Amino acid sequence: MLYEKVACPVCGGDFSAGDDVVVCPECGTPHHRECWENVGRCVNESLHGEDFAWAAPRDAVGKSGEGEPADTKDETAIVCRNCGADCPPDTLVCPECGTSLGAAGRVFYGAGQGPSRDSNIFMKGVMTDPDEEIDGIKAREAAAYVQMRAGRYIPRFVEMSRKDKKLSWNWAGFFMSPHWFFYRKIYKAGILFLSLTCIALLFASIPLKNAFIDYKNLMSDYIELTNMTTYDELLSDYNEFVGNYGNLPEKERAELEKVQKEVVLYGALFIGSYFIPNFFAALYGDYIYKSKMVKEIKSMRGYAKNDKTFLMLAMRRGGVSFVSALGCFLLLETLSRMITVYFGGV
CATH class of the missing domain: 2.20.28 (Rubrerythrin, domain 2)
Structure with a gap:
């Protein structure tokens, strides 16, 4: 066999007679077909266009008796x-x-x-010893599980493991939670933070709507006092609204100012309610991710027959899921539309 004694650049297992081998048409790099389909591209894609051509490692040539x-x-x-x-x-x-x-x-x-x-192609760009321990697993195993942006997560996990840290800061968790949890296939935490976000938004919308109702009622009184015809007319002519504001009786003006402040306050709380769960997601996101990764890798190590099988399992169980993140986005978008309808009666 042409590639006998040569290691697949994805799983590390040697090619043997009978293996289904896919060769990159651009550079000639061989892959197991299953590995090619899992990665979805040539592992040396970044070298294409630089006159790169794959060649069998010298040690493999020596084993085959050539050279x-x-x-x-x-x-x-x-x-x-x-x-x-x-x-x-x-x-x-x-x-x-x-x-x-x-x-x-x-x-x-x-x-x-x-x-x-x-x-392990996922160790490329990771400035960490592949044999570095992360709570009992190897960095190379963690990289195969993390895949996307392993260069960011693996050093962070190593540091957290060494110092037994639980707190860190994850900007993706802060701005993109709960979507980030679903993107990283951390489904239990994703469901928890999605629920917290929904509950926070729903509860924050109630006082905000009440403040809007009070504000609209006061504005109706304002319309009568200023001889404007409708609430819509009042909103469309802001200059006239400002000009007549000082003509209001002191009591009505004080009540209107109070309700205006409530609208601003509850509006800020409504926006903040989205980021309160995100703050904790940013603090504990890396720890939650690391804990899930370590647990699953140890579990896979228990029943994987060899390194090739383990890597294939890690690549399937780990990585990212755009579909899950999209599903989370659609759920929150649906909730947002429901709140909009809820305010439509104001």
């Missing part, structure tokens, strides 16, 4: 994690594929050793 054996490598050589090519020790970029050879992108090995590559 130089793997144990003749220079002791000081650096191996590119992406393509497995030998690179001079003072090289910063792989001459074969262009991958950075920084601390997170290269491996040193001595004579007789093959490259120890981390083929």
Whole structure:
């Protein structure tokens, strides 16, 4: 088999006879078909257009009996994690594929050793040791689960695990909760914060509507006192409204000012009621996400037969869900329209 002894860049499992292999038409990188379909693209897509062409890692060539054996490598050589090519020790970029050879992108090995590559594509851009512990799981496992923006979450989870922290700050949780929880497939917390948001908005809308009713009643009295014909006419002619405001009797003017302040106050509380749950989502969002991730990864490790199976499970159970986030958005949009109808009777 052409790719025998070569590792799939997605799951890390070696290709073997009978495997269904998909080869990228752009650069020639081989993938298991299932891995290709899960990722939805070539893992080296970022290198397309840079004269990049995939080549089998040198250690795989040595195992197949073609070319130089793997144990003749220079002791000081650096191996590119992406393509497995030998690179001079003072090289910063792989001459074969262009991958950075920084601390997170290269491996040193001595004579007789093959490259120890981390083929988890989700670790790319993550400035953390793949073997770093996060509450008993490896950073590489967490990256396979998180996927999108792993470079942001993995270092944060490592820090929280080291310092046993529960509080952090998540801007996505603050501005996008409860949608963010559904986007990250944290459904229990998503349902909780969605319920809290709905309850807060509904309760905050009641005093706001009452204040609007009082305001409209006072404005009706104002119409009679200023000889304006209708409430709509009053709203359409703001200049006349301001001009006649000082002609109101002191009692009516004081009552109107009081209700105006109530409308502003309850309006601010109505807007704030949306962000009160979001504030706690921002504080505890990362901790909730980390806890769910650790629990699920440990569970998957218990019944996954091998690393390939585990990675496939992690990719399916983790990642993000645009559909769930959209569903949450539609629910809140429906609630918003219901509140609008509720105010329509004012």
